[in-house]
Amino acid sequence: MTVRPGGTSPIAVRSTQPKFSDHPPIVLIHGAANSAAVWTLWQPRLSEAGWASHAIDLSGHGASPSLDLSHTTMADYADDVRRFAAALGVQPIVIGWSMDGLVSIMVASTGDAAACVALEPSPPTSEIDDTIALRSGAFDSTEYGIETADPEIQPSMPDLNTDERRIARSSLGQESRMARDERKRGITIEPLQCPLLLITGSGGANKIEDYDEPLPTAERYTAQGASHWGLVLSGRAVSKTVSAVLQWLDDADLTKQ
Numbered sequence: 001m002t003v004r005p006g007g008t009s010p011i012a013v014r015s016t017q018p019k020f021s022d023h024p025p026i027v028l029i030h031g032a033a034n035s036a037a038v039w040t041l042w043q044p045r046l047s048e049a050g051w052a053s054h055a056i057d058l059s060g061h062g063a064s065p066s067l068d069l070s071h072t073t074m075a076d077y078a079d080d081v082r083r084f085a086a087a088l089g090v091q092p093i094v095i096g097w098s099m100d101g102l103v104s105i106m107v108a109s110t111g112d113a114a115a116c117v118a119l120e121p122s123p124p125t126s127e128i129d130d131t132i133a134l135r136s137g138a139f140d141s142t143e144y145g146i147e148t149a150d151p152e153i154q155p156s157m158p159d160l161n162t163d164e165r166r167i168a169r170s171s172l173g174q175e176s177r178m179a180r181d182e183r184k185r186g187i188t189i190e191p192l193q194c195p196l197l198l199i200t201g202s203g204g205a206n207k208i209e210d211y212d213e214p215l216p217t218a219e220r221y222t223a224q225g226a227s228h229w230g231l232v233l234s235g236r237a238v239s240k241t242v243s244a245v246l247q248w249l250d251d252a253d254l255t256k257q
Contacts, residue, residue, distance in 0.1 A: 021050050197248050
């Protein structure tokens with residue numbers, strides 16, 4: 001489905017809706033050079049547990065209309081999410097992975113989410129490094145070491161099986177270099193006024209302690225054996241991680257609209 005929240009450029013959304021749910025909706029946000037396909041394993045599990053979810057393709061990604069990403073910023077991506085969240089009519093829970101784990105935190109920091117779950121996000125910073133220049137342009141997944149379409153040769157996905165690697169490959173696309181440079185330069189945020197759960201994989205790119213300084217009050221969960229990709233597309237890791245997230249939402253009394 002393609003939606004046009006608030007009269008803006010349309011974005012594509014993959015939604016799952018259980019027969020009955022009185023839970024707040026969940027908005028799922030993919031990572032850099034990815035699409036909503038990365039939530040292929042998450043959405044059925046959320047639906048089975050009675051949660052509606054909306055996996056969005058950010059502007060210029062996945063099934064959303066083509067867009068020149070050369071000057072797209074992290075704030076642009078956060079605005080995509082905020083506009084979609086506002087169109088839901090109720091504050092959602094935002095769940096983001098990797099680059100868009102940080103986007104989910106940016107959205108939560110401005111009061112536009114009831115809660116935030118960030119899967120191994122790009123860490124926010126306390127200050128901006130002005131020596132790092134912001135460049136225009138776009139790049140693809142080869143920048144992250146994904147250099148072949150062969151699902152058997154994906155060293156960044158050691159815990160994914162062949163079918164899961166095919167899903168990962170199908171999710172790939174272009175990304176904004178300017179947004180990547182912004183993350184290197186530093187993204188600062190206001191203190192969150194809603195609950196935040198940080199999730200890392202024991203085999204991932206970042207360790208849970210990497211977030212001690214920028215996000216000291218966040219609650220934490222480590223998915224044992226999960227790589228960065230495994231957090232979203234390893235069936236074994238996803239099953240346990242979704243259960244942990246839903247238990248956290250229950251403990252935080254966030255299961256009712």
